[in-house]
Amino acid sequence: MKRRIRIQNLGGAGALILHRPHPSVQNLARQLTAIGLAVSTAWPDPGPDILAADFLFFDADMGHDAQFPWEPGGSPMPMIALIGSEAPGRVEWALGIGAHAQILKPVGDSGVYSALLIARDAFDARRELSARIADLQARLDDRKSVVQAVTLLASRGMTEADAYDELRQMAMRWRITVEAAAHRVIARLAEGGEGDGRRHSR
């Protein structure tokens, strides 16, 4: 699939640079301003503003976990590592904390625009994948409920295939997932006791 780059909405976005004062920070800020972003800087404590940033540039050389008020890899915005030392330990830390793109120090005259686009794309892709994985995981966890609901329905005198079909029909009627429908069926049939099943409408 060919991905089209969105170029329209960088204007007015906010970038936070988490780095001690340094010529590289100036060059980075100049590029960001030219591109149209509002720039703020902080070191070492980003303060609560970090949560409002649309893009976060962080120092991969001196940075540490405690600077970020979220679990490693769980940033609410794209993160771009500012890498001076390419020592494997620092690259590993930058990856672990969740870098979506990187810029090498010293920061020169270019490189920021492509880093913004790549970081945002990687961030979006990772978030979309995480959401899908969470959804699939939840469904996987609910396999037991589906089996239980099918068994309950089947005990009303249909085959397992018909029972499963019935469950799917319910999910469609209620506009919910099969797993959620299974939970309802279990709640209804199991708590109401065996004898209550006939009230269940077709």
Add this chain to the structure above:
Amino acid sequence: MKRRIEIGLLFSRTGSYALLSQACRDGALAAIAAVNADAGSDITFVPVERDPGGNIDLYGPYCEEILRDTSARHVIGCITSWSRKEVIPTLEKAGGTLWYPAPYEGFESSDRVVYMHACPNQHLLPLLDWALPRYGRRAYLTGSNYIWGWEINRLARETVMAAAGEVLGERYLPIGSPDIGRMIEEIRITRPDFILNSLIGRSQYRFLAAYHQLGQSDPHFRPAICPVLSCNLTECELPAIGAAAEGLIAAGPYFRGVAGPAEAPAFGSSFEAAAHDAVTELARLLAHRPGTETAGLTELLGTGRDAACTIDPETHHRTLPVLIAQSRGGVFEVIERRAEVAGDPYLSRSGPARPAPGLRVVS
């Protein structure tokens, strides 16, 4: 005693875009002469020239030569984006500044470059905004195979699609290639509403001649119905195009004969005007400020800016008027005039000029 300041000129006087280089060089030299003749100024410019002859691999070395072997810190030069990108590393290394006098595709804002001509929010977007309602939304895109054509056509495609239009074809030719047959054939078959022409040099002249021919045999392909639009076509190429130039439409910040400030000289083209303005602007930034000869752009624009300076200190792009003109009887006649607009290289500042994504015209 005037301060003697060397400035570099880096233009190819031969090669496929020599006409544009000549225009820029003429503009720069005229401005240098004007600065030197100005009794009220304390500076004299001494041009240092290098001619890469249209060879892309000579721009970097020649720029380095100027910055290394002479005292020049400012270079007026380059026509293609390719050559501009070639010299930027050299400028960075040697602390030089390039004053770039050609229209370009945007998405750059080097600390080492002043962009004196128009970028897409000053040429392509207003041109399409004007043309789509007039001619239709079915586009055919052409270009020479390098970054100018690629990016102009990418933006054009995005704009046309956002306006619920259609791109019927998009085709590129190597710089200098005369093989325009396939493009013409595709255009003949697809019958677009307009053609966006980002070809340069010889390919462009061949293409325009062949398209003119096509218009002779089929009235659909005449300027009134299916015009050819350009963002970089100026008077300096009309002689090379000849009769096929009739009806071509171009966007630009200046066309010959357009009234400017009373004291401004008349220019042959916007290329000439931009190069002239580059030298004039540089002179204004350096004049009566001894010691600024070696100052970087940030310093020059930071403290030396006066109200008349039209260069944005953040993007190094200029505020320029937007004119749309049509070639009629060998001259460009302005048919649409829009307000001056600041250069917005990343299209991140000038919201309303762009159609909102997803917005569709409901008919």
